[in-house]
Amino acid sequence: MARAAALTTGRTIGVTFDHGEDFFTALEELCRAEGIRAGYIPMFLAGFRTVDIVGTCERLENPDAPVWSKVQLANVEAMGCGTIAYDPAEDRILPHIHVSVGLKEHSATAHTSHLLAARVLFLTEMLLVEVLEPSIIRPRNPALFDVPLLTFER
Numbered sequence: 001m002a003r004a005a006a007l008t009t010g011r012t013i014g015v016t017f018d019h020g021e022d023f024f025t026a027l028e029e030l031c032r033a034e035g036i037r038a039g040y041i042p043m044f045l046a047g048f049r050t051v052d053i054v055g056t057c058e059r060l061e062n063p064d065a066p067v068w069s070k071v072q073l074a075n076v077e078a079m080g081c082g083t084i085a086y087d088p089a090e091d092r093i094l095p096h097i098h099v100s101v102g103l104k105e106h107s108a109t110a111h112t113s114h115l116l117a118a119r120v121l122f123l124t125e126m127l128l129v130e131v132l133e134p135s136i137i138r139p140r141n142p143a144l145f146d147v148p149l150l151t152f153e154r
Contacts (some may be wrong), residue, residue, distance in 0.1 A: 005152035010130035016123055019116055023118035024095065031093045035129070037086035038136035043096065043128035044054040046118070053113040070116050076101040077108070080115060081115050083150055084128075085138035088140070094138045124136065 013034060017026045025047075031037070049071035082097030097115040102108035138148040 003150075003152065005134050005154075007131050008133040010132045013128045013130070015126050015128060017046075017120045017126070019120055019122050020049075021120045021124075022122060023115075023124065026120070026124075027095060029095060030128070031084065032129075036084065037093065037129050038131040039084045040129050040131065041080070041082045041084070041095075042127055042129060044078075044080050046080070046099075046124035046126075047121035048073075048076050048078055048101065048118045048124075049121040050074050050077055050115040051067050051078065051099070051118045053099065053101065053111060054116060055111065066147055071111065071113070073101060073103060073111060075104050075121065077104060078102075078118075082115075083136070085136045085148075085150060086129055087137070096138070096148075096150070 024148045051073050052070045056069045078099045078101045080099035085094045099115045100112040135153040140146045140148045
């Protein structure tokens with residue numbers, strides 16, 4: 001059964017990350033400076049010098065299980081979106097972001113997956129929508145391979 005909640009949104013923030021910045025560090029610093037604990041990223045456009053995304057070239061022993069390995073790419077153009085939950089125990093945000101990246105020097109051959117790490121190349125332009133209510137957390141579900149699942153708390 002789907003889990004749903006009406007979202008009370010706050011600010012919509014336009015932000016750019018600068019050349020050389022670590023994407024997730026810059027996002028964490030932005031959210032801390034703006035007091036954002038939950039939200040969603042409807043879109044961002046980016047150039048990334050390096051990027052790590054979830055993927056593998058190995059045969060999957062259990063196709064239902066999540067893939068935890070990474071593919072490392074460089075010199076890519078990216079489009080992405082995601083959600084931001086909050087971890088009160090660690091006092092930090094828990095972003096969940098997916099991207100489609102094109103390798104510039106390989107005819108823009110594309111890869112799409114979960115973003116693990118990235119270093120900005122030239123710039124990243126992002127829209128971030130703050131969610132005020134309900135609280136959004138991401139507890140791990142041991143029955144589903146310990147995957148953290150988005151959860152709404154009232």
